Amino acid sequence: MNRLPIALEQITAAWLADALRPTHARVVIRDVAIGDAMHGTATKVRVRPTYDDTIDAKGLPSTLIVKGGFSAHRELMYREYMLESRFYAELAPRLREMRVPGSLYAAHDDAQRQAIVILNDLDPLGATFCRVQQPLSYDQAAAQLDTLASLHAQWWESAEFEPGGPLAWIDALDPLPEGTLGTYQRSRLQPEVYAECMALPRGVAVSRSFHDRDRMERAMERLRVVDREGPKCLLHTDPHLGNWYLDRDGRPGLLDWQSVRKGPWSHDLNYCLVSSLDMLDRRAWERALLQHYLDALRARGVTPPTFEAAWQAYRTQTVYGLYYWLVNPVEFQVEVNNCAVAARFAFAAIDHDTFGLLLG
Numbered sequence: 170m171n172r173l174p175i176a177l178e179q180i181t182a183a184w185l186a187d188a189l190r191p192t193h194a195r196v197v198i199r200d201v202a203i204g205d206a207m208h209g210t211a212t213k214v215r216v217r218p219t220y221d222d223t224i225d226a227k228g229l230p231s232t233l234i235v236k237g238g239f240s241a242h243r244e245l246m247y248r249e250y251m252l253e254s255r256f257y258a259e260l261a262p263r264l265r266e267m268r269v270p271g272s273l274y275a276a277h278d279d280a281q282r283q284a285i286v287i288l289n290d291l292d293p294l295g296a297t298f299c300r301v302q303q304p305l306s307y308d309q310a311a312a313q314l315d316t317l318a319s320l321h322a323q324w325w326e327s328a329e330f331e332p333g334g335p336l337a338w339i340d341a342l343d344p345l346p347e348g349t350l351g352t353y354q355r356s357r358l359q360p361e362v363y364a365e366c367m368a369l370p371r372g373v374a375v376s377r378s379f380h381d382r383d384r385m386e387r388a389m390e391r392l393r394v395v396d397r398e399g400p401k402c403l404l405h406t407d408p409h410l411g412n413w414y415l416d417r418d419g420r421p422g423l424l425d426w427q428s429v430r431k432g433p434w435s436h437d438l439n440y441c442l443v444s445s446l447d448m449l450d451r452r453a454w455e456r457a458l459l460q461h462y463l464d465a466l467r468a469r470g471v472t473p474p475t476f477e478a479a480w481q482a483y484r485t486q487t488v489y490g491l492y493y494w495l496v497n498p499v500e501f502q503v504e505v506n507n508c509a510v511a512a513r514f515a516f517a518a519i520d521h522d523t524f525g526l527l528l529g
Contacts, residue, residue, distance in 0.1 A: 173276065173283045177203055177214060177239055185218060185233075188274045188287060193229060197221035204232075210427060210501050211250055212239035215290060230289055233273065237285040242500065245353060249427035250284035251277040255338065256426040257286050260403075266319035268422030295417030299410045301506045304447040307454055311461050313413060313421050313441055318465035321402040321434045325471045330401060330431050342404060342432030344392045344489055357496035358386055366496045371508040375515035379495065384524065388488045391527040395485055399474075401431045408437055409444035409490075409510060411502075435479070438462055439486035443517045444494075444510050451513070452520060459483055484521035490514040491523075 174180050182198040189196050197220065204215035213236045220229060238250050257275040270288040277284035291298075299305075305313070329336040345354050356362060363382045366372060372380060379385065405412075406428040414422050442455055459480060463473040473479065491514035497507045518524065 173237070173278050173281055173285050175239070175243065175281060175283050177206060177212075180214070180216060180235055182218065185216065185235075185287075188276075188285075189229065192273060196229065206239065208240055208500070210246060210425075211236050211253070214239070230293070232290040232293065234270070234288040234290050235285065236288060238283050240500070244282045246427075247282040247284065248350070251279075252429050253425070253427040254284040254286055256429050257288075259335075260429070261426075263323075264320070265323055267316060268416060268420060269426070270422070270424065291414060296422075297415045299413040299415070299445075301410050301444075301509050303410075304450065305410070305445045307450070307458075309421070310442060310446060310454065310458055313408075313445065314438065314458060314462040315465050316421050316423065317405075317408065317434075317437050317441060318462055318469060320405065321437070322466055322469035322471045324403040324431075325466075326400050326402070336403075336431070339403070339429060339431050341401070342396050342406060342430040342436060344389050344396065344492075345386075357492075358382065358389075363496065369499075369507070370504055371495060371511040374508050374512040375495070376519065379491065379515055379518070384528070385488075385492055385495075388524055388527045389492055392485070392488055395527070396432055396436070399433050399482070402434055404430045404432050404434075404437050406430050406432070406436065406440070408441040411506065413445075433482065433486075434466075435482035435486045436489065439483050440490050443487060443490055443514050446513075448513055448516045451517060455483075456480070481526065484523055485526050487514060487518045487521050487523040488527060491518050 174184060180201065180203060182201045185201055186196055186198040198218045199221055200219040202217040204217065207213045213234050215232055216235055217232050238246060254275040254277040257272040261269050261272060270291055272286055272288055274285070274287035324336065327336065328334060330339065331337065345351055360382060367380045405423055405426065407425060408423060412423060412425045414424060416422060438459070442451060442458060446454065460476060463476065463479055466473040474482070491511065494507055494511040494514055499507070
């Protein structure tokens with residue numbers, strides 16, 4: 170296998186053909202056109218190969234999405250890229266109900282600090298991508314929770330997470346990891362960085378009580394303890410509205426599996442609902458939607474927590490989304506998105522008395 174490209178111009182016809190040969194052994198690509206790059210935590214670029222259609226190009230899409238680290242923060246975020254490549258290589262083929270983009274290639278290289286996945290382009294397949302600017306209806310939110318329940322139930326308290334098991338490589342969720350694993354997460358708590366974020370529109374959109382960096386750090390440290398308790402399952406960890414899509418039939422699917430972890434179900438549920446609903450709709454619907462999720466777990470053979478225990482766990486998780494959308498770099502999300510979602514989490518944190526639950 171050729172070395173992984175670390176610049177867009179290195180996505181050549183020869184490299185792409187080599188990447189596709191495990192499934193299309195005789196494929197020949199004469200040329201490849203590189204489309205616009207969509208930069209974020211990772212970079213996604215649409216490519217249009219010109220196949221030699223006389224040689225085994227049957228079934229290959231006319232456009233593909235190549236995703237990996239093609240920005241200045243590639244080395245800092247390498248672990249996330251690596252996790253996504255392992256998700257598509259090892260976990261996606263095992264999913265029973267979850268809809269995710271089809272993958273034609275997934276590889277990572279520790280020496281290069283690069284990981285690449287080649288995915289089906291969902292646009293020609295009739296997919297609609299969800300957007301922060303369009304909060305969900307009740308029925309849409311319930312469908313998303315059915316999707317999360319299917320993911321969580323499949324590996325609920327699974328022995329595969331144990332040392333030596335096939336999922337032992339998946340780290341436990343840690344809101345503020347120690348050491349090198351937490352380089353990015355803890356860097357956003359540096360006083361000057363936090364103050365710069367609070368001076369942006371997102372900081373103006375939330376209560377000034379959330380500008381207290383020390384209070385935020387204490388709450389996040391307490392959440393680290395809370396997240397070690399209770400049943401563990403496989404988490405997406407970043408199921409905000411911008412990472413969802415609807416297929417041609419309106420069924421939800423999830424994108425961006427860069428942060429896959431094991432941890433408490435309540436993390437994904439809170440992060441999904443608070444980021445995806447209008448503030449007043451969330452306030453009116455979240456109890457019913459929480460019950461819908463618990464029922465969906467039960468329908469898949471899981472004994473869920475009581476509603477009262479689940480409600481407290483759900484409320485506690487609000488601080489995670491609040492912190493990360495308040496400190497999100499504009500290189501990862503445009504400011505209008507940071508502003509909108511941070512405000513949703515701030516409103517929920519007040520409704521839920523999240524800091525009171527965590528800090529007393």
